[in-house]
Amino acid sequence: MRRFALALDLVDDPQLIDEYERYHKSLWPEIKASILDAGIGMMEIYRFSNRLVMIMEVDDEFSFSRKAEMDQENPKVQEWEELMWTYQRAIPGAKPGEKWVMMDKIFELEK
Secondary structure, eight states: OEEEEEEEEEOSOHHHHHHHHHHHHTOOHHHHHHHHHTTEEEEEEEEETTEEEEEEEEOTTOOHHHHHHHHHTOHHHHHHHHHHTTTEEOOTTOOTTOOSEEOOOOOOOOO
């Protein structure tokens, strides 16, 4: 398993943040299936204020480009992504149109 951390911001509006969290508490089944089908075995999203961090653990077959291709071919994922842009905004430093931005691991501690 490989692990990735990604960051994204939300629109800084408490009502919109609440709606965003409600969508994720009742994730559409098609979205869950698309995540699992891509080889993502674990996904967590953490929030502080309007900043999000997503942790993903993926299998050896996972690739971001393959996931992007799968998403482009899935109308329900496209609907979800369009809806999520209502709540999300690109993090400072992101490329135009880029959502989740890969974070660099700078520290690790193991027992």
